[in-house]
Amino acid sequence: MKSITVFRQFGEMLVAIAIAPLFAGWIAQCRAWMQNRSAPPLIQPYRMLRKLFDKDVALAETASPLFRITPYILFGTMVLAAAIIPSLATDLPFARAADAIALIGLFATARVFLSLAAMDIGTAFGTMGARREMMIGFLAEPALLMILFNAFLLFGSTALPSLVDGYRAHPSLMDPSIIFAAVAFVMVLLAENARLPIDNPTTHLELTMIHEAMLLEYSARHLALVEWASNLKLFNYACIGFALFIPWGIATHSADGVVAMLISDAALAIKLIVAGAALALIESLSAKVRIFRAPEYLAMSFLLAVLGLLVHLLLGAKQA
Template structure:
């Protein structure tokens, strides 16, 4: 039994690590199709990561140990987050650690290290990007917690495993509170993963970039690890959304027979979510920086509204 659980955990972690760049490539390809372009293909992120991993990183003389260690810390924390979320099955060794508050803490830890490393060299762009990223994180994290508290109130627990089991047991029942929470979660996902309309991951314009400004001093395998960690983070956020709002297909049995269907359903959910993100990024323009607090404030209000609807009306 223990070996079976370990195998499930290892397979899910490997799936998250390997499939995260493919999800990023799928979103790029969908955006290209929506813009009537051919696109670079689904495997382009793998080519970029392979090229960066083969290059020797260049580190400034003023860089501290924190600057060098941060890419590894970011990659590790995102892998740990991917291991905690029950995307395929609820029977995981790390199920006891899959708490929504602990998960938000893991994301906050990665954000802090990224900001500190960006300010380590004292460059203008790095410090600017760190300040902007902390502003976005300061506004997005409360909204994320309010979103997670709504399904926690429904299931009576902050454990992701218990939440998934309870929501899957209710079937396709529509909760108005979860509808508000889902809308807020989409907005938080866009902000936390540097997507349009909050940030544009494909630009290096001084007045607009947030996430990219923190990575300008990295190169080689360090930059590859950061880009890979960003892809895993987006994968995990979509996996959390699928587990909270579309938990159907996540197996709860001890056997291995249901796992292929669970993986197939997860791939379908990821493909649908990636296509939806591509549509959003095609339809909406980049917000001005001073409009980002309004955007995330709206997400927070939607999350609180969902929480109040559940608490006052029980729906």
């Protein structure tokens, strides 16, 4: 293994860790603009993290070691996921460790740990948040799997690097099924990352909370890690979306040279800026749905993904 690929691998992880809060800050800024509010500065999330790292931890008396270790597990799994997802280059050493299905599993691991930690204190809101989060999780997973099924039918792979390469081999390819899958993916992304219309990340009303309800007992550095992990999760999901649907610009060989590296960095930056603005727009235009409407919302996403699958199979049958 060349040292340059290892270098790129760690570079990719560090980039993810560094700009994930920035991405969240960008979305918040866009949202504020669209809603005619004065926007917080872009670096607000970093200030928040710094403030939290400075504070003293106020740990509930009933907290077990599981509660204290969970922030590290969340952060660790999200960083690992960032290493596996080809956000800048495709042939990195970690890429083979997990295909897209295993990545979903990795996210599920993080979700289960957060839910368990939320139940650890034994307050009503924590457990309620945990059960809602797990509910959203099990509703989103079938849709996510069908989206990957679409990608598999096109390029015969569930490994994200192979998908990126497959796209680059057929740059003109625009299968109708992939459009269905892309819409479905955006819906799942919003639900999985606790954003409108499923969950409101800025809410202060406990009864409607999902993600925030689980974090009620976290404070200071623990909370900072959990928040950072949430930012990373959103960043990771965005990068999975880029790899699945708009992979242009990602370097195929990490040793390609400075130009390819710069192109991939610039491409990622542009995609993130556009995607952030688009997410802010979607969030500004939608209202939060009742928790028991969430199944309908995610069933819609599932249906779109299945439609994509059927469209592909029917078109394929017609051609053959």
